[in-house]
Amino acid sequence: MTAALELEGLRKSFGKTEIIRGVDLSIGKGERHAIIGPNGAGKSTLFNLITGRFPQTSGHVRLHGHDLAGKAPFEINRMGLSRSFQITNIFPKMTVFENVRCSLLWSMGYKYSFWNMVSKSRALNEGAEEILEQINLTSRRDLPAGVLSYAEQRALEIGITIAGGADVIMLDEPTAGMSNTETDYIVGLIEKVTEGKTLIMVEHDMGVVFGLCDRISVLVYGEIVATGEPEAVRADQAVQEAYLGAALEAEH
Missing domain, CATH: 3.40.50.300 (P-loop containing nucleotide triphosphate hydrolases)
Known part of the structure; x- marks a missing residue:
C-alpha cells in the first residue's frame, strides 16, 4: 500500500x-x-x-x-492536502459562485495578479461552474452563501475544500448537527467528490x-x-x- x-x-x-x-x-x-x-x-x-x-x-x-x-x-x-473545519468556514456575504471561484484562484495561476479581471476568465468561471455542479448547488449559485441551509453551507465548504485539486481531503465532523436526510445528502456528496482521492x-x-x-x-x-x-x-x-x-x- x-x-x-x-x-x-x-x-x-x-x-x-x-x-x-x-x-x-x-x-x-x-x-x-x-x-x-x-x-x-x-x-x-x-x-x-x-x-x-x-x-x-x-x-x-x-x-x-x-x-x-x-x-x-x-x-x-x-x-x-486540503481540509474543512468543524465550524462552517465560508464568505457569507459573497455569492455561492464567488466562494467557489475564490477557492480556485491560486490553483489556476492567478496568485497575486491583482490586475486580472477574474469575471472575464472563461477557464476560471467554467471551473467554478463544474464544482457547483459536483456539489449540487448550481441552482443556488447567485445567492449569498449566508442564506443557504446548514447542509448546503457544509456542501459549499466541501466544494471549497476540493476546488484547489488536492488529492488528500480532510473533513472535520462534516455531518455534525444534521438530520438524517441532511446526513444522507452530505454522505452521498462526500462519496462523489472524493472518488479516487484520499479521505481522512x-x-x-x-x-x-x-x-x-x-x-x-x-x-x-x-x-x-x-x-x-x-x-x-x-x-x-x-x-x-x-x-x-x-x-x-x-x-x-
Whole structure:
C-alpha cells in the first residue's frame, strides 16, 4: 500500500500537558479513513498538527513521503492536502459562485495578479461552474452563501475544500448537527467528490463512519488504541470499552 499520509511518533504538548502521545499511522493512497474517539481525545489537535496549524512537539508528518515539519498551512495545501473545519468556514456575504471561484484562484495561476479581471476568465468561471455542479448547488449559485441551509453551507465548504485539486481531503465532523436526510445528502456528496482521492475524516456518527470508510482508527487520550477495517474495529473489546459501545448506545 502506497502511503498518502504517514504519522510517525507524533506528539504534541501544551505546556506540561501532553495531548497527542506518540501517534503512528499510515493512510494509503485512495483510502477512506475515519478517526473516531470520545470528546477530548485529541482528534482536532491531530488534524491541526497534520495541516500545520500547530507545530508538533516531536515526531513526523509526511505527505506523499515529504516531511511537513515547519510548513505553513498554505504551503501544505499547495502540496495537495486540503481540509474543512468543524465550524462552517465560508464568505457569507459573497455569492455561492464567488466562494467557489475564490477557492480556485491560486490553483489556476492567478496568485497575486491583482490586475486580472477574474469575471472575464472563461477557464476560471467554467471551473467554478463544474464544482457547483459536483456539489449540487448550481441552482443556488447567485445567492449569498449566508442564506443557504446548514447542509448546503457544509456542501459549499466541501466544494471549497476540493476546488484547489488536492488529492488528500480532510473533513472535520462534516455531518455534525444534521438530520438524517441532511446526513444522507452530505454522505452521498462526500462519496462523489472524493472518488479516487484520499479521505481522512473525524466523525461522531457511527452510521456514517461504518458505511463510508475503508479503515478506522480509534483515538483515546491522544493515543491510537486500534486501527483496522470497520468490522474488526467494531468487534475490538478494548474499543468497545473505551468508546464505541457508548457511542453506539447513544445513537439508539
